[in-house]
Amino acid sequence: MSPKTIKFEIVTPERVVLSQEILQITVPTTSGEITVLPDHIPLVSVLKPGVIEVKRADNSSEIISVSGGFIEVTKDKVVILADTAERAEELDEEMIKEAQQRAEKLKEEARNVDDVQFTAVAAKLEKEMARLRAVSRWRRLKGTDNK
């Protein structure tokens, strides 16, 4: 018997990032990382910036970086409403590092400006960090696949 799968969809205001049948998903919530398998109890939780790991039925994985949002688990479906999300294979490490440095610099400058701006920059930095973590995890994953 083929293993049980669950329908998964991750969308941002800009696009549908991924929509397919999956075996399991690991997401970073504000109260810690959780893994959702089929037949999970209905759940609503808040995401924090981090890395989502998805396992497909053919045992391949997908790494997605997310900058925050919500997850809703129902009986037959997992829906993630993300603020922004990118698949690791779409990300370029060099560009992220640059963006991260820019954000870091802005954060230093913004520290003595005002709260709103500082929060915005801090959020941006966290987003870049999440993207970077996603890429490095994707690299590791690919590396083991090639051996």
Place this chain on the structure above:
Amino acid sequence: MAKTKEISRRIKSVTSTKKITKAMEMVAAAKMRKAIEAVLKTRRYASLSWETVLRLAVLEKSKNDEAHPLLAPRREVKTAAVILITSNRGMCGGYNTAVINKAEQSLKRYSDVKTDFILAGKKGASVHQHGHLVTAEFEKNDILNDVNDIYPIVKMALNDYLSGKYDKIFVAYTDFVNPAKQIARVKQLLPVKTEKIDSYLGAASPTDKTESEVSPGIEPGAPLIEYTFEPSPREVLDMMIPRLLEIQLYQAFLEANASEHSARMTAMHQATEAANDMVSELTLFYNKARQAGITAEIAEISAGANALAE
């Protein structure tokens, strides 16, 4: 001679009007493409998040007293506010009239409720004449950059609702179906209405579905889903509901913008066509008048020549 001069002056003026309408059509077409792209991109997110809100609202309603303030229905409705989304400029056919009429019409059902208007877009100001109070007027960009653009409106609506100033909040906007068809709609934003008739925003897809197909809502007999909330229901809902409402309103703005530019493009296209017709008609008149002038002149000359020869 005086007649041909007059006609040629009219031809000139119609031609220059045509140039303007043609240019406006082009501008509207470019803006429309951008606006349509934006509206289609967010539709999936908006509809998924609205489904989530609906499910949560059904769950919260069953709890009665401890329901989240944004989801709990109010027993008495005395005041309401309508967020009216219109265009900043005219020249877009019946676009503004349609949405204002629709708002007026749906307010008739609530005749005993005092209704205020919150405007986005300059053309909405005409509701003054219908005797409604306008509490705020927000600026609206022709192309929205991101959700932050409408944040002030969301914040005002939420605050006024939570403070009890308004018991219901509606949004009147124009749903974008396709470049040739837009439908003015009024949707209840707060409190979240779970009955089947109230479909989510952006429901009208480019394929032009009928009303019944696009109203998923929640079936009255659907089983309640008992969600687990992490960290706690209150914390999750406090973060989630305002954000999702923001998205709904954002979607309404995007729909309205796409509709506005489409409407303007169509209106300007028609104006250009009309100007074309007019120019060709006037040219015909001009030629006839010129010909008549020439004929008369020749007749005069030959008459003169005849008189001399005799």
